[in-house]
Amino acid sequence: MPAPLSRSTAVTLQEAERPGIRARRSGTAAILAALFRKRSAQIGGAIIMLLLATAALAGFLAPYDPYRLDPLSQLGPPSSLHWLGTDALGRDELSRIIYGTRITLVIGAISVGIAMVLGVTCGIVAGYYGRWVDLLLMRLIDIMLALPYILLALAIVAILGPGLGNTMIAIGISNVPGWVRLVRGNVLTIRRHDFVLAANALGARDARVMFVHILPNTVSSIVVLATLQFATAILAAAALSFVGLGAQPPSPEWGALLVGARDFMFTAPWLVNFPGLAIFLVVLGFNLFGNALRDTLDPTLRMS
Numbered sequence: 001m002p003a004p005l006s007r008s009t010a011v012t013l014q015e016a017e018r019p020g021i022r023a024r025r026s027g028t029a030a031i032l033a034a035l036f037r038k039r040s041a042q043i044g045g046a047i048i049m050l051l052l053a054t055a056a057l058a059g060f061l062a063p064y065d066p067y068r069l070d071p072l073s074q075l076g077p078p079s080s081l082h083w084l085g086t087d088a089l090g091r092d093e094l095s096r097i098i099y100g101t102r103i104t105l106v107i108g109a110i111s112v113g114i115a116m117v118l119g120v121t122c123g124i125v126a127g128y129y130g131r132w133v134d135l136l137l138m139r140l141i142d143i144m145l146a147l148p149y150i151l152l153a154l155a156i157v158a159i160l161g162p163g164l165g166n167t168m169i170a171i172g173i174s175n176v177p178g179w180v181r182l183v184r185g186n187v188l189t190i191r192r193h194d195f196v197l198a199a200n201a202l203g204a205r206d207a208r209v210m211f212v213h214i215l216p217n218t219v220s221s222i223v224v225l226a227t228l229q230f231a232t233a234i235l236a237a238a239a240l241s242f243v244g245l246g247a248q249p250p251s252p253e254w255g256a257l258l259v260g261a262r263d264f265m266f267t268a269p270w271l272v273n274f275p276g277l278a279i280f281l282v283v284l285g286f287n288l289f290g291n292a293l294r295d296t297l298d299p300t301l302r303m304s
Contacts, residue, residue, distance in 0.1 A: 034296050041292035047285025055101040062095035066252045075268045085270040087260060093271065096252035097278055103253045104234055104282060107168055111233035112226050114172025119179020120222065124210050126180065127187025138184070141177045149174055153236055157245045164253065167246040171236045175229055182225055186218040220297040227293055231286035238279050254279050 035041050054061060063083075070090030078085045084093040126137040144152060156170035190196060191214060199209050240246035241255025249256060254275045261271030 031296060035292060038292040038295065040288040041296075044285045044287070044289030044292060047281055048289060051101055051105065051282055051285070054098055055105050058098050058102055062092075062098045064092035064095045066091060066095040066099045067250055068092075075264060075271075077268070078270055084274045085268065087257075087271055088264060088268075093257075093274060096257060097254070097274060100252040100254045100257065100275075100278070103164070103247065103251065104237075107164070107171075107237045107253075108230040108233045108286075110168045111171040111175070111237070112229050114169060115175035115179055115229065116222065116226060118173070119176045120183050120215070120218075122176070123180040123183025124187050124215060124218075127184040128191055128206065128210050128214065134184070137180070141180050144174075144177045150236060150239060153240060154243075154245065157240060162245045162248060164247045164251065167237055167240050168233075170240070171233050174236070175232070178229070179225065182221055183218055186221055187214055190214050190217050224290060224294045224297060227286060227290035231283040231290070234279065234286070235283050 036045070068091060070086065073082065073086045073090040075088055076082055076086040076090070082092050082094065084097065086092055087096070122137050122141075126134040147155070153167075153170045153174040156173055157166055160166035160169060187210075196209060196213055199213050204213075237246055237253070238255030238258065241253055242258055244259065247253035247256040249260065257275040258272060261268070261275070265272050
């Protein structure tokens with residue numbers, strides 16, 4: 001059993017670790033400063049923060065209950081009482097859009113989470129072990145890539161059945177190939193580095209090497225892809241809801257709002273314009289922020 005460290009030795013080790021900790025903190029601060037110097041990050045970040053604030057304060061911001069019916073206010077145009085008008089059942093459109101931001105965040109978070117867990121696990125296993133494991137997993141990914149993304153999601157929802165939960169599962173599974181290919185490519189490069197070879201030589205278990213030594217070195221790529229796929233997930237959920245396979249009435253999910261407005265596109269255009277504008281702004285915000293994050297974290301783009 002090794003002897004316990006003396007107080008002076010422990011203090012010396014702590015002081016030796018401080019420069020590394022300070023270096024990591026200063027590096028993170030430098031990355032954040034470089035990120036938010038970009039105009040696209042500022043605009044995208046502002047939209048994302050607005051979305052988060054709206055979702056958190058939906059109960060205070062919404063002027064009406066989003067499910068309250070008012071037969072006397074059916075298809076009312078924007079007015080001082082209903083700023084964005086009312087739908088065919090007299091429900092306040094602004095309140096439904098505000099509450100829909102919560103569903104939007106849940107869709108994005110769960111869909112991306114499913115894709116991330118499955119994709120990162122498969123990608124790191126394929127890249128680390130190689131040979132027949134890599135061959136088998138990548139051929140399965142090639143089969144998934146043979147189908148268009150939205151068609152694959154439609155097929156999965158058709159099998160599982162319509163509903164918001166199944167929609168998030170379908171979107172998550174459909175996004176797995178992109179994660180697998182990204183992580184596998186990173187692992188193929190990282191596994192040749194000296195620190196990985198040293199860990200293997202010291203007898204570290206494969207799981208420890210993969211998830212303790214290799215995975216942290218792919219975090220920047222994972223964060224960027226998660227940000228970009230958040231927007232894709234929101235758009236896909238709206239598309240599935242629009243064809244009746246996503247969120248079901250009376251859910252105020254933005255795609256479902258567009259479904260209910262199809263028959264009133266010309267007589268009550270505000271029912272289409274405002275939910276469509278909300279989807280556009282949120283997808284734009286995540287794409288702008290994701291692109292700025294990619295440009296900041298990618299060293300090849302920083303040098304160009």
